[in-house]
Amino acid sequence: MAAKLRGIPAYIVIPKNAPACKVENVKRYDGKVNFSEVNIRSREEVANKVQKETGAILIPSSNDGRILSGQGTIFLELLEQAPQIDTLVVPISGAGLIGGVALAAKAINPAIRILAAEPKGADDAAQSKAAGRIITLSENDTIADGLRACLGNFTWPIVRDLV
Secondary structure, three states: OHHHHHOOOOEEEEEOOOOHHHHHHHHHOOOEEEEEOOOHHHHHHHHHHHHHHHOOOOOOOOOOHHHHHHHHHHHHHHHHHOOOOOEEEEEOOOOHHHHHHHHHHHHHOOOOEEEEEOOHHHOHHHHHHHHOOOOOOOOOOOOOHHHOOOOOOOHHHHHHHHO
């Protein structure tokens, strides 16, 4: 929608098994759907191909400072409604959402607890925390298609240290 409002093309890479409503919403806002296989490697390959062919700017779904900054505003809105909150449970995948929320929350209240929630079949973050380094799964076994990304170089240190 942001691209449509600005009159610029948006090329969206979506796994071929994504819910139809997600695909239809991308199309409804004039996004150009580019299907990938259901793994991170394929998504990255398709995104790189689209970028090379179109000259588009790649905006990752999570591992990007702009994404973290935008997602952090969610906590600010939550804080207005629940100023005494002391624990947050946030979904984790690539960690754009939880990373932005954790940065904002800890800046305001260093004692707040940030807990990550992820499906057992896509538990790379839990495995990464246990190993002390990024673990990337070759496949994710979850119907939660929005939780199939993996930690990256921007998001991992935030998860490692604040979540």
